[in-house]
Amino acid sequence: MIKSPYFTEEHYLFKESLRSFFQKEINPHLKSWEKQKAIPKSAWKKLGDMGYLGICHEEEYGGLNADMFSNVIFNEELSRTLNSGFAIAIAVHVYMATNHISKAGNKSQKEKYLRPAIAGEKIACLGMSEPQVGSDVKNLKTYAEDKGDHFLVNGSKIFITNGIYADFMTLCCNTDEGISLLIVDLDNKGVTRNALEKIGWHSSDTAEIFLEDVKVPKENLIGNKGKGFYYLSESLQMERLVLAMNSIGLMDGVWELTIQYMNEREAFGKPISKMQALRHRMADIKSELEAVRQLIYHTAWQIEHGIFAVNACSMCKLLSAELHKKFVDECLQMFGGYGYMEEYPIAQIYRDARCAPIIGGTSEIMREIISKMSIDGQEFKKVY
Numbered sequence: 001m002i003k004s005p006y007f008t009e010e011h012y013l014f015k016e017s018l019r020s021f022f023q024k025e026i027n028p029h030l031k032s033w034e035k036q037k038a039i040p041k042s043a044w045k046k047l048g049d050m051g052y053l054g055i056c057h058e059e060e061y062g063g064l065n066a067d068m069f070s071n072v073i074f075n076e077e078l079s080r081t082l083n084s085g086f087a088i089a090i091a092v093h094v095y096m097a098t099n100h101i102s103k104a105g106n107k108s109q110k111e112k113y114l115r116p117a118i119a120g121e122k123i124a125c126l127g128m129s130e131p132q133v134g135s136d137v138k139n140l141k142t143y144a145e146d147k148g149d150h151f152l153v154n155g156s157k158i159f160i161t162n163g164i165y166a167d168f169m170t171l172c173c174n175t176d177e178g179i180s181l182l183i184v185d186l187d188n189k190g191v192t193r194n195a196l197e198k199i200g201w202h203s204s205d206t207a208e209i210f211l212e213d214v215k216v217p218k219e220n221l222i223g224n225k226g227k228g229f230y231y232l233s234e235s236l237q238m239e240r241l242v243l244a245m246n247s248i249g250l251m252d253g254v255w256e257l258t259i260q261y262m263n264e265r266e267a268f269g270k271p272i273s274k275m276q277a278l279r280h281r282m283a284d285i286k287s288e289l290e291a292v293r294q295l296i297y298h299t300a301w302q303i304e305h306g307i308f309a310v311n312a313c314s315m316c317k318l319l320s321a322e323l324h325k326k327f328v329d330e331c332l333q334m335f336g337g338y339g340y341m342e343e344y345p346i347a348q349i350y351r352d353a354r355c356a357p358i359i360g361g362t363s364e365i366m367r368e369i370i371s372k373m374s375i376d377g378q379e380f381k382k383v384y
């Protein structure tokens, strides 16, 4: 194996220990979680006990405060489980829902929500998308009315990962001052949730959440009122990079699975891995994977060095998600008819892959950002 200059010996040791944790504690159960359409609380607790749910959060609250390339490894290994439903549930909890509390929350919010989330005792979700508003985040309709000592929230959220089993939601909503972020306990009066049926990602639960006259205490406002859009815009960069890391980890795993099958499966008296037509298709996608990987690592390096790499993060998300979809499709072809059978993991991976260019900002939105920055010269400024 050629070692990457971005990783130290400690990183490789971390990778080994993570992989053996997943192989022992997670992988044997993924099939049943896919069927149950849920990840049991005990699995969250196991991840919490290892500190993984706080990998990028402060040590003071039980996190690991790990460097960027440990986060790269964590996300790659999450996806090496080959179950994107599981991987996204964890990634949303760590990088999309609790990260706002970690970055802009106050001490008591961190004690009440971040600490138990890192420990795996509370599950978090992020409520951004709405039935009428997805990509156009500035136009959120969910409204939090300032009632003096509390907010009164009305509206609805859709496609919310972890939405059914989460204990609290980082809610993105409108206030008189603009978009704000509130922590909403999901057992509050006025909250109802519906499970949504999806094509794939079955092990992660996805919900539509209705908020009707929900009282949210003033102390649950994250950061400043009206600053939510800036917080979101900033954290979306890491979110997109995390999704890109997940895609390359997934592709690495699918590569191994496919090559193993191609070596074992024979046709016309030889393993199909010896057939030039197939080898060349695999060589093409492997080359694209290595190119995207280098862009992702370089972007991770930029973020680690304090560079607000909005354009690069958007490129990582766009290229990795589109390749993820194509890569899995190409690999499935190598399995012939077996690839279309539920008994073979590639079938579930294929279903899951379709979501990559949709979540965390669609490919079209990534192209919009890249065009604005590369063609119009638009710039985005850091908030934190």
Ligand SMILES: Cc1cc2nc3c(=O)[nH]c(=O)nc-3n(C[C@H](O)[C@H](O)[C@H](O)COP(=O)(O)OP(=O)(O)OC[C@H]3O[C@@H](n4cnc5c(N)ncnc54)[C@H](O)[C@@H]3O)c2cc1C
Residues within 6 Å of the ligand: 092, 125, 126, 127, 128, 129, 132, 133, 134, 135, 136, 158, 159, 160, 161, 162, 198, 201, 206, 355, 358, 359, 360, 361, 362, 363, 364, 365, 368
């Ligand atoms: C399984 C799953 C899990 C999800 N989890 C979460 C979650 O945890 N929390 C959360 O808040 N959201 C979540 N989402 C929502 C996801 O982020 C949105 O689906 C996504 O942002 C797109 O929004 P939309 O579905 O409303 O599509 P729309 O915004 O309605 O877009 C429809 C189509 O138009 C295109 N489009 C829109 N605007 C433009 C434009 N300016 N230029 C060109 N094309 C454009 C889009 O790319 C898309 O192809 C999840 C979605 C899925 C499917």
